Amino acid sequence: SQTIHQWPATLVQPVGSPLSLECTVEGTSNPNLYWYRQAAGRGLQLLFYSVGIGQISSEVPQNLSASRPQDRQFILSSKKLLLSDSGFYLCAWSLYKEEAFFGQGTRLTVV
Amino acid sequence: AQSVTQLDSQVPVFEEAPVELRCNYSSSVSVYLFWYVQYPNQGLQLLLKYLSGSTLVESINGFEAEFNKSQTSFHLRKPSVHISDTAEYFCAVSGTTVTFGIGTKLQVIP
Numbered sequence: 001s002q003t004i005h006q007w008p009a010t011l012v013q014p015v016g017s018p019l020s021l022e023c024t025v026e027g028t029s030n031p032n033l034y035w036y037r038q039a040a041g042r043g044l045q046l047l048f049y050s051v052g053i054g055q056i057s058s059e060v061p062q063n064l065s066a067s068r069p070q071d072r073q074f075i076l077s078s079k080k081l082l083l084s085d086s087g088f089y090l091c092a093w094s095l096y097k098e099e100a101f102f103g104q105g106t107r108l109t110v111v
Numbered sequence: 112a113q114s115v116t117q118l119d120s121q122v123p124v125f126e127e128a129p130v131e132l133r134c135n136y137s138s139s140v141s142v143y144l145f146w147y148v149q150y151p152n153q154g155l156q157l158l159l160k161y162l163s164g165s166t167l168v169e170s171i172n173g174f175e176a177e178f179n180k181s182q183t184s185f186h187l188r189k190p191s192v193h194i195s196d197t198a199e200y201f202c203a204v205s206g207t208t209v210t211f212g213i214g215t216k217l218q219v220i221p
Binding site for chain 1 (some may be wrong): 117142143145147152153154155156157160162168177180201206207208209210212214
């Protein structure tokens with residue numbers, strides 16, 4: 001069966017520090033991978049998606065970047081965090097247009 | 112481009128009463144439609160989906176949704192809600208990417 005792992009679950013980082021959130025998928029090949037950010041009252045904002053290794057599409061200009069070094073690994077990064085980067089980050093995968101499966105999320109607080 | 116509109120940000124309803132959570136979408140390509148549920152501090156879980164075939168789809172816990180192509184809607188309904196249904200519900204469309212609505216918080220009142 002397919003599983004998705006996302007870590008850490010919670011993270012408190014100072015302003016200006018770097019960020020690295022990792023997501024891995026097991027049990028499937030060549031999935032579409034997604035990073036979303038969830039803020040209260042704003043739903044899920046798609047940050048990045050990837051249809052293959054090294055292929056990253058950015059949906060919004062921001063302080064974040066994403067990489068896909070392996071087929072089932074998706075990393076969200078920042079060189080210098082801002083207060084506005086605080087939020088709940090969700091990784092997800094899907095096959096073509098089928099349903100997305102989500103990780104448990106990372107609660108990031110920038111202080 | 113595609114978009115999803117959930118018209119109600121919060122819906123309070125008494126236990127055992129019926130509920131409808133509204134969802135409208137727009138897309139220039141054919142899409143699949145989904146409802147997800149999210150409990151506090153957790154990821155999203157798929158509740159039900161419409162891919163093709165019968166326009167009425169059901170979940171195992173009593174929710175149902177009907178795809179209406181002419182009205183571009185996919186409203187979620189349940190005839191009798193339970194306290195355990197209290198959660199946030201997201202409508203989503205899958206075309207080129209997966210796009211979510213802003214979510215509707217369902218609060219079931221005892």
